[in-house]
Amino acid sequence: EFFTWPWMKDFFEEDTDKYYFSHLGGSVKFIPYGVLVDHFQHEVYEHPEWTHEQRMDCFRRLEKEYLPHKDYEGIDVLERGGWWMRQLHIFMNPFYYIDYTLAQVCALQFWKRLQDQDPKAFEDYKAICELGGTLPFKEIVRKANLKVPFEDGCLDETMDSVSEWFKDRNNADN
Structure with missing residues (x-):
């Protein structure tokens, strides 16, 4: 979903920033x-x-x-x-929810790469889509040039980027 952000202005026009806030906030709150x-x-x-x-x-x-x-x-x-x-x-589907949580942490890492205008982000995403289920989770995450959510510091680093984005938007509104 984060890969579609550049086109959200076509849907939400003057409310695009509200969409970004809601989408990113909902992702984090989950x-x-x-x-x-x-x-x-x-x-x-x-x-x-x-x-x-x-x-x-x-x-x-x-x-x-x-x-x-x-x-x-x-x-x-x-x-x-x-x-x-x-x-x-x-x-x-017992014990399936953690899959959503791990996927969300990875999605937020892709979001950060997109914010940084990383030209390889979409290629890495496509590459792991093609791998789909052929390798263990940690290997697939590494193939996408992401950090494995279980590794020390991954969540802190990911959330620091998100917090900074919200802080920048809040400061711009003041």
């Missing part, structure tokens, strides 16, 4: 939620004896850790940890 879902599943599978209430407690505890801004005042079932029950992946 990461802690995706990690939360995966972490929760690990806890549940490690504790098959847990009651429904214990699963609810676990989800709410993790939600407060990963998404401390969530406030469910007045919505009892959510305050007790019920949000997880709306996430179909937990029931239908």
Whole structure:
């Protein structure tokens, strides 16, 4: 999706910056939620004896850790940890959400390369699309000249670039 940014002005015209903000912000906001879902599943599978209430407690505890801004005042079932029950992946495709999270970190690295006008970014993207599933994840990421999300510093470096972009936009508005 980030590769399409140069054409967004054709769709959004004077609201293009709002689109960029929403798209990039949504991409970043997804990461802690995706990690939360995966972490929760690990806890549940490690504790098959847990009651429904214990699963609810676990989800709410993790939600407060990963998404401390969530406030469910007045919505009892959510305050007790019920949000997880709306996430179909937990029931239908366990442990799949982490794939989305890892892909998002890689997409944000491509976004950064595009911001830096890296002429090889799209070629690297096309190359890994052609590899699709023929190599282990880490090897595919390296073939794209990206950092593996599991490596020390990858997330910090990626998020630093995103934070800087938001900071620059905020300063331009003031």
